[in-house]
Amino acid sequence: MSDRNDLKSGENPPKTITRRNFILGVIAGGAAVGAASYRFLAPRGRTYSTGERLITVNVNGKPRRVDVMKQETLAWTLRYKLGLTGTKLGCDRAECGACTVLIDNVPHYGCSVLTHTVRGRNVTTIEGLASADGRLHPVQQAVIDEQGFQCAFCMSGFLMATVGFLKTNPNPTRKELAHGISGNLCRCQDYNKILDAMMRGAEYMRDGIPAGKTLTAIAGNPAAGDDATAALARGA
Amino acid sequence: MAIIRDVMPAFDLLQPSSAADAQKLLQEHGSDAWIMAGGLDSFDWLKDRIKKPKVLVDLSGIDELKGIRVTGDGVEIGAMTTLTEVAEHPEIRKNYSVLSQAVSVVASPQIRNQGTLGGNVSQDVRCWYYRGGWPCYRAGGNICYADTPVGRNREHAIFGADRCVAVHPSDSVPALIALDAKFVVQTSKGEKTVDAENYYIGPDLDITRINMLQPGDLLTAIRIPSTWAGATFYFEKVRDRNVWDFPLMNVASAIVLSGGAISRIRLAVNAVSPRPMRLKNVEDAVVGKPADASTGEMAGKLAVQGAVPLQFNAYKIPLMRNLVKRAVCGVAGQQAYGALTGDLDTQEVAWNS
Ligand SMILES: Cc1cc2nc3c(=O)[nH]c(=O)nc-3n(C[C@H](O)[C@H](O)[C@H](O)COP(=O)(O)OP(=O)(O)OC[C@H]3O[C@@H](n4cnc5c(N)ncnc54)[C@H](O)[C@@H]3O)c2cc1C
Ligand code: SF4
Ligand code: FES
Ligand code: FES
Numbered sequence: 343m344s345d346r347n348d349l350k351s352g353e354n355p356p357k358t359i360t361r362r363n364f365i366l367g368v369i370a371g372g373a374a375v376g377a378a379s380y381r382f383l384a385p386r387g388r389t390y391s392t393g394e395r396l397i398t399v400n401v402n403g404k405p406r407r408v409d410v411m412k413q414e415t416l417a418w419t420l421r422y423k424l425g426l427t428g429t430k431l432g433c434d435r436a437e438c439g440a441c442t443v444l445i446d447n448v449p450h451y452g453c454s455v456l457t458h459t460v461r462g463r464n465v466t467t468i469e470g471l472a473s474a475d476g477r478l479h480p481v482q483q484a485v486i487d488e489q490g491f492q493c494a495f496c497m498s499g500f501l502m503a504t505v506g507f508l509k510t511n512p513n514p515t516r517k518e519l520a521h522g523i524s525g526n527l528c529r530c531q532d533y534n535k536i537l538d539a540m541m542r543g544a545e546y547m548r549d550g551i552p553a554g555k556t557l558t559a560i561a562g563n564p565a566a567g568d569d570a571t572a573a574l575a576r577g578a
Numbered sequence: 579m580a581i582i583r584d585v586m587p588a589f590d591l592l593q594p595s596s597a598a599d600a601q602k603l604l605q606e607h608g609s610d611a612w613i614m615a616g617g618l619d620s621f622d623w624l625k626d627r628i629k630k631p632k633v634l635v636d637l638s639g640i641d642e643l644k645g646i647r648v649t650g651d652g653v654e655i656g657a658m659t660t661l662t663e664v665a666e667h668p669e670i671r672k673n674y675s676v677l678s679q680a681v682s683v684v685a686s687p688q689i690r691n692q693g694t695l696g697g698n699v700s701q702d703v704r705c706w707y708y709r710g711g712w713p714c715y716r717a718g719g720n721i722c723y724a725d726t727p728v729g730r731n732r733e734h735a736i737f738g739a740d741r742c743v744a745v746h747p748s749d750s751v752p753a754l755i756a757l758d759a760k761f762v763v764q765t766s767k768g769e770k771t772v773d774a775e776n777y778y779i780g781p782d783l784d785i786t787r788i789n790m791l792q793p794g795d796l797l798t799a800i801r802i803p804s805t806w807a808g809a810t811f812y813f814e815k816v817r818d819r820n821v822w823d824f825p826l827m828n829v830a831s832a833i834v835l836s837g838g839a840i841s842r843i844r845l846a847v848n849a850v851s852p853r854p855m856r857l858k859n860v861e862d863a864v865v866g867k868p869a870d871a872s873t874g875e876m877a878g879k880l881a882v883q884g885a886v887p888l889q890f891n892a893y894k895i896p897l898m899r900n901l902v903k904r905a906v907c908g909v910a911g912q913q914a915y916g917a918l919t920g921d922l923d924t925q926e927v928a929w930n931s
Contacts (some may be wrong), residue, residue: 412591412634413624434625436618436689437822451688454621456614458591459638503688524821525686 397461401426402470410457417441417452420467428468428498432527439526442499442506443467449506449525468498471505481505481543483551490539492530500526504540508547516541586624593636597643597798600635601764605794607633613796614638615658615697618689623702628711643696643798646670652804657696657797661750662687664695674802676811676830680753683815686822696797699751699761699777702788703744703852704824706730715741715785727889733826736885736894738851742781743888746788749815751778751854752830755846757806762799763791771801775846778853788852806832806844812905816897825849827897831905833869840864840873845905847881850898857881857902864906874907 395412398405401424408423417434420426420443432440434453441452444466471479481501484490491497500523507514507522514522519540520533528536546552589612594600604611612631614620615638623629637643643658646667653669661681664670671678684690684698702708703716705724713719724731725743734743754774761777763770772790779787791797809832817823827849834842843864845857860877867873878899885895 411585411588413586413588415585415621418585435622436685439686439688442688448691449688450692454618455692456591456617456636458593459636507687522687525688 397458399457399460400462400464402466403464408457412456412458414457415453416443416445416450416455416457416460416465419457420452420465426467426469430495430498432495432499437527438496439499439503440496442502442526444502444506447506447509449503451525466502466505468501471501479505480546480551481508481540483555484543484546485539487555488535488539488542490536491528492532496526496528496530500528500536500540504543508544512544512548514544519544586621587627587630589624589631590633591636592633593639595639595641597640597764597796600637600640601794601796603633603635604796605766607635609793611635611793613700615694615700616660616689616692617697618685618693619697619701622709626709626711628709637696649801652802652807655695655800655802657799658694659696661690661693661695661698664750665690673804673807674757674811676756676813676832677750677753677802679811679813680749680815680828680830683817684749689822695750695800698748699754699774699800700789700791700797701748703742704747705734705742705744708744715781716744718786725888729889731888732890733824733849734888734891735851736882736887736891736898737855738780738782738853739886740780740782740785740852742785742852744852745849746778746852746854747824748848748854749825749828752828752846752848753813754800754802755854755856756811756830756832756844757802758832758844760801760803761797762801764796764798765792766794774800775854775856780851780853806834809834809842812908814901814904816901827894827901829898829901829905833906835869838868840867840869840906843906845877845902847898847902850885850894860902860906869907871903871907874903877906878903 395409396407397410398407399419400406401420406424408419410419410423417429417431420429421431429443429452430440431453432438436451436454439451442449443452444450445455445460446464447466471482473479481504485497485501503523503526504519507519511518511522516537520537523540592603594603604613610632612620612629612634614634614636637658640658643656645656646659646663646669647654648669653674655664661684665678665682667678681690681695681698685693705716707714707723708716712723715722722741722743723729724734725739731743733745735745751774759774760771761774763772777789779789812829812831815825815828817825825848827847829845829847831843831845833840843861845861846854847857848854860881863880864873864877881902882895882899885898887895
């Protein structure tokens, strides 16, 4: 619904303005400079901005209506507006990777993207990896099997970076994977264990998760194993 | 160290969908406006409350500024093309690989997925006094905090200083200079095309600006002529960590050999001066000479003539001598570069040898 073609709602324009009236007004004023330009022409002294604060972002396959400030980052919206706290904020400066999410399947630092720039695009967070029936994503399963992390603050970011990288290279060497996910830091420092887990995840994605290993993310489900599994799915 | 302080202060966000609209908005808002491409150089300024633009003009919705076109005479790269796209483009990898090499070692994968070529060449200096909001010369003040006996200047300039001793931090620019790239800039007076090295401004000319852009101007594309297609290239970056870190220095060359001798060469170094440096005097001195170690030695010595080190960056002189030497004579040995194959060991060997 809400995309780049939204009519602006600046500070001053009358609330009832319609796009049609606005275009007509601009044309009448002789100020139109091109078909796509009317949206930016404002009477002198007024600033029109990009549209509503209430926008739609597709998060984990669902369109989410959310009230977003112009200066708000995606990590902020996800955590504090949508309650998706699996995306972590480590540095808020594009220097650690904890906030990594996929935008149209490509890994980005959520702390360094304005939410208004991803209107209408598909955002995937750690909460969106498990399937609808609660089965963990193969890379999540591999993290459990390999005990990939210690405190796991960096885990969501590493998982999202890995899942994004594997879409471009499903069968990487260990070095290629290390290079592919080199934009993520772990403060607990066991990169070897992380790589073990992520390589195992790549293998599970190609060959399937071995029978008997499949866990589900639904807490309280006897098949789910333990709370840690549910926590993993939430990125907690 | 960065401090996380809540969200950024409010600004208005304008999201034009054509370059003409963007330019119109930029001209309308003048110095109140800030251009946002990928935003990776911009957000620190805004988060730290050091630059406070009233209006951000977001270029990410302008499709005509994105993508790489192979033209009759080389390639044209839209300013909004991401560094990952530049690194992976088959024509660039095939014929202009010095550029794929250079952009593959920028920052980190996520930054390359979002950072644009236009933003990378237009980014500001990384001097931490300036970035930290100290009122230095470059910030319009009256002092340089880096160029003092105790200033932290290990990363700073050995050439071209004029009050400001910051260096240009881009990895892509020396490769673009080696390829004789042209930058296409839209100004209020129409389109201008400038040589890569002339896009930049030194502190002697205007200490508060890093490039020729005036408020209202927009970089739309970078054109690489076919003149150097398939030449022998060399690129090397030296940095503290393999990921994220800006170059302590980098070097790029394009060489055409004939019968073992250098018949044509372009050579550039960055992170040594406030402006990316094309080493024209070295180019002239090595033309006609064999691409061997003695020519390399001579080139390296010539390159560092006139260098003025600061308190903590004298290491940059031998570093530059060696990098220039390799860029002139190490070309034959430099084949697959580690970063392209994901092989970090290859990179390390290149640095240590
Ligand atoms: C943690 C970190 C590490 C980094 N490491 C490296 C590194 O190792 N090597 C390296 O080269 N860089 C490095 N960078 C810089 C990074 O590569 C650049 O910041 C990025 O490429 C800039 O692109 P952008 O599109 O995100 O720029 P933006 O932040 O959007 O723009 C950068 C600047 O250029 C201006 N600008 C952008 N596009 C245009 C245009 N079309 N016309 C006119 N002006 C424009 C903007 O107004 C702004 O001033 C690093 C950055 C970070 C945050
Ligand atoms: S080197 Fe330049 S940017 Fe840094 S403190 Fe000195 S004047 Fe400012
Ligand atoms: S929080 Fe985004 S990279 Fe650190
Ligand atoms: S496991 Fe603790 S930060 Fe990575």
